[in-house]
Amino acid sequence: MDVRNCPRCGNIFLFHGFRLCESCRGIEDKEYEIVKAFLQANPGTTVEIVADKTGVSRQQILYFIRSGRLSEEIKYFSELPLYCERCEKPITQGKLCKECQNELTQSFLKTQAKLREDRKQEEKIDRKGARVHFLDKSRDVDKK
Numbered sequence: 301m302d303v304r305n306c307p308r309c310g311n312i313f314l315f316h317g318f319r320l321c322e323s324c325r326g327i328e329d330k331e332y333e334i335v336k337a338f339l340q341a342n343p344g345t346t347v348e349i350v351a352d353k354t355g356v357s358r359q360q361i362l363y364f365i366r367s368g369r370l371s372e373e374i375k376y377f378s379e380l381p382l383y384c385e386r387c388e389k390p391i392t393q394g395k396l397c398k399e400c401q402n403e404l405t406q407s408f409l410k411t412q413a414k415l416r417e418d419r420k421q422e423e424k425i426d427r428k429g430a431r432v433h434f435l436d437k438s439r440d441v442d443k444k
């Protein structure tokens with residue numbers, strides 16, 4: 301049983317492949333309709349204006365954009381509504397601002413280094429056991 305916290309209301313729900321709990325999914329669908337209708341009626345707007353006028357949170361609107369649900373309506377925005385997924389700073393392309401990208405790269409490299417260390421440790425243990433035999437055998441093959 302996969303139980304998760306709904307990222308929207310914080311309630312615990314049974315995960316069925318949907319991001320949100322059932323009641324939030326209903327609300328989200330309604331908000332999507334509201335945002336869509338507002339955009340069609342008010343071309344040349346921005347995420348801030350839509351959030352302000354519809355009462356739908358900026359995060360929610362950005363989520364609709366990122367998940368591709370507003371791919372038809374995205375043309376109604378006067379500016380490209382892109383924000384860094386990590387710090388919400390406006391960006392011009394991609395998903396992350398430069399700062400967050402750098403930070404993530406750094407932490408990724410650290411994780412990689414850590415993994416390599418762990419692997420080395422494991423190999424050391426292996427060499428004492430089964431791996432020795434394997435290596436010896438392959439050396440025998442080379443000699444032939």
Ligand SMILES: [Zn+2]
Pocket residue numbers: 306307308309310311320321322323324325
């Ligand atoms: Zn919920």
Ligand SMILES: [Zn+2]
Pocket residue numbers: 384385386387388389396397398399400401
């Ligand atoms: Zn950022």
